[in-house]
Amino acid sequence: MLDAHRLTLLRDVAATGTIAGAAARAGCTAAAASQQLSALERYVGTPLLERSARSVRLTEAGRVLAEHAESVLTSLAEAERAVRDVAGLRGGTVRVAAFATAATSFVIPALTGFRRRYPDVELYFTELESDEALPRVRAGEIDLAVTHEYTPLSRPNLRGLSQRPLYREPLLLAVPRRLLPAESGPVSLADFADTGWVAALTSTGFQAATEMACRAAGFEPQISVRVHSYQMVLAMVAAGFGVSLVPQLAATSQRGLGYLPVGQPAGLARQIHATTRVGGRSAAVEHLLRCITEVLARKTG
Secondary structure, three states, X not given: OOOHHHHHXXXXXXXXXXXXXXXXHHOOOHHHHHXXXXXXXXXXXXXXXXXXXXXXXXXXXXXXHHHHHHHHHHHHHHHHHHHHHHHOOOOOXXXXXXXXXXXXXXXXHHHHHHHHHOOOOEEEEEEOOHHHHHHHHHOOOOOEEEEEEEEOOOOOOOOOEEEEEEEEEEEEEEEEHHHOOOOOOOEEHHHHOOOEEEEEOOOOHHHHHHHHHHHXXXXXXXXXXXXXXXXHHHHXXXXXXXXXXXXXXXXXXXXXXXXXXXXXXXXXXXXXXXXXXXXXXXXXHHHHHHHHHHHHHXXXX
């Protein structure tokens, strides 16, 4: 590959008319410059300079290469400035994805804060569930995805991906107010074995987490309602159609329902991660992660 320093010397010979002039621009001796130019000639396999005792003149090959050197060096300088701008958060792009409850709870506020601090960085956001986001991060289409997985479901394929834990979110039992127990405290899902259940559609991981949690408590849930969103889950629970497990971030206050902590089975949770490609965290991604963790700490602390 052509050496940028040697191309610079050749360009400056063309500009100044002498090797000494090119050496002065480069801050080296004329002898050192001459050696570098000779090495360039050996690399391209043809003379680039016609040397005499008192002058130097570019050959036709030297003239052609010097003309190309000007555009190549200009492009390299622009690339260097662009890289420095990205590193200094004065440019670049960050493509972000998150699932809905994370987006509304803390990702959108974090994006807003990041954009206010670093207005020259372009932000692109896509709402994606975790099973959609992971392959797109791996393929380089998304730079940072906020993803989740449920305990006790098996972990997804993380080949080529890096994850940073953000928040372990407990699952709560949403119940109609008429079913709230007289005493507060953690409940067992088995106490609701004979109650109707509201669950997500079978295409979502949360549906499997609900069924596995009930089976761990020793019963098969009687699912009479399946819906797309947590908003619909809570509306159906408030209307008295059943009970439902919901992540803490989705547990918004609504008339007609309450939330109970789950003691049995123990450890029901949704682990939220920041997912990036291995080695794919730019300065902008790192700063956005910092914004996300700051907002999340304020919300959950």
